[in-house]
Amino acid sequence: MRVYYDRDADVRLIQSKKVAVVGYGSQGHAHALNLRDSGVKDIRVALRQGSASADKAKAEKLKVLTPAEAAKWADVVMVLVPDELQSQLYGGHLHGNMKKGAALAFAHGLNIHFRLIEPRPDLDVFMIAPKGPGHTVRSEYLRGAGVPSLVAIEQDATGNALEVALAYASALGAGRAGVIETTFREECETDLFGEQAVLCGGLTSLIEAGYETLIEAGYAPEMAYFECVHEVKLIVDLIYEGGIANMRYSISNTAEYGDYCSGPRLIDASVRSRMKEILDDIQSGRFTSQWMSECGAGQPSFKAMRRRAAGHEIERMGEKLRAMMPWIGKDKLVDKSKN
Numbered sequence: 405m406r407v408y409y410d411r412d413a414d415v416r417l418i419q420s421k422k423v424a425v426v427g428y429g430s431q432g433h434a435h436a437l438n439l440r441d442s443g444v445k446d447i448r449v450a451l452r453q454g455s456a457s458a459d460k461a462k463a464e465k466l467k468v469l470t471p472a473e474a475a476k477w478a479d480v481v482m483v484l485v486p487d488e489l490q491s492q493l494y495g496g497h498l499h500g501n502m503k504k505g506a507a508l509a510f511a512h513g514l515n516i517h518f519r520l521i522e523p524r525p526d527l528d529v530f531m532i533a534p535k536g537p538g539h540t541v542r543s544e545y546l547r548g549a550g551v552p553s554l555v556a557i558e559q560d561a562t563g564n565a566l567e568v569a570l571a572y573a574s575a576l577g578a579g580r581a582g583v584i585e586t587t588f589r590e591e592c593e594t595d596l597f598g599e600q601a602v603l604c605g606g607l608t609s610l611i612e613a614g615y616e617t618l619i620e621a622g623y624a625p626e627m628a629y630f631e632c633v634h635e636v637k638l639i640v641d642l643i644y645e646g647g648i649a650n651m652r653y654s655i656s657n658t659a660e661y662g663d664y665c666s667g668p669r670l671i672d673a674s675v676r677s678r679m680k681e682i683l684d685d686i687q688s689g690r691f692t693s694q695w696m697s698e699c700g701a702g703q704p705s706f707k708a709m710r711r712r713a714a715g716h717e718i719e720r721m722g723e724k725l726r727a728m729m730p731w732i733g734k735d736k737l738v739d740k741s742k743n
């Protein structure tokens with residue numbers, strides 16, 4: 405596996421280009437601000453007319469265009485609107501307007517890998533996919549560090565796609581941490597699997613099931629919250645810092661013994677076989693077509709699940725307990741008025 409760093413990139417290649425960042429959400433604000441602070445002078449944020457994100461971008465003195473205007477102007481168009489809107493954005497605003505030989509860039513491989521977008525053959529198509537949330541891409545950059553990212557080249561019409569992609573990654577701060585070479589397919593399938601089986605789906609379901617088990621057994625919800633939600637961060641920080649063994653070095657022997665005995669009882673062969681089913685749904689495209697038809701119908705079940713999950717009493721308990729720890733709210737990663 406090839407890994408690139410700042411020393412492998414010539415950041416001037418991106419500093420001298422006109423870069424349009426379409427979307428100013430989690431990733432969009434981080435890309436636009438990091439590139440600006442890395443000396444990319446000609447940068448525009450592209451948003452729909454009347455977008456709620458426009459005021460946030462203008463507050464940072466970024467110029468805002470429509471996606472069609474930005475496509476006509478830019479040498480590099482980074483697509484950072486939600487995945488489910490990208491094919492409409494490309495077909496309706498980018499395909500007919502982008503300059504010949506310009507670069508079309510993504511932070512996730514879904515639309516290209518599953519052929520929801522078929523880019524014009526004269527375009528370079530690359531991906532710079534940060535392996536972290538957009539808010540962390542920005543906060544790490546400001547700290548002088550970076551979030552590791554993946555780079556993939558789908559089309560190299562100009563012969564320079566990799567050089568431009570690496571320059572982009574460097575300006576984003578990723579070259580400080582490492583830019584790992586991959587393909588759109590590998591990034592897309594592993595990203596979907598990780599978020600569904602472990603990071604988002606797996607972890608939140610594990611947390612809720614643990615919390616509910618303690619409550620149903622008659623324990624105080626405050627206790628359940630501390631043991632099954634709040635302390636997740638303390639454990640994850642130790643794993644993040646030095647791996648699983650580092651975490652086990654820090655916890656008590658009692659906790660470590662219980663970890664070895666009970667973890668595999670819970671995550672047993674049946675869970676592993678359902679993980680394989682989830683991976684199969686991803687690889688076959690079943691997950692993506694189901695998600696796209698949900699979007700085509702206006703996301704009725706997605707919105708219902710979001711509403712139901714946000715109404716869970718675990719959220720109210722969290723609010724109450726976080727009020728006892730006001731330092732948690734300082735230096736927030738997510739400030740909805742700005743990013």
Ligand code: NAD
Pocket residue numbers: 426427428429430431432450451452455456457471483484485486487489493511512533534535536537538539
């Ligand atoms: P987001 O929902 O946070 O932000 C989307 C932005 O796009 C908003 O500013 C919205 O106003 C704008 N937008 C929506 N429709 C638009 C349109 N038709 N034209 C122009 N602008 C429009 O999105 P996000 O989570 O930052 O995701 C963007 C991309 O980054 C996706 O491909 C995602 O998979 C990828 N990605 C996200 C993360 C993350 O941390 N959120 C991490 C890695 C990769």
Ligand code: MG
Pocket residue numbers: 512595596599
């Ligand atoms: Mg993802």
Ligand code: MG
Pocket residue numbers: 631
């Ligand atoms: Mg404990």
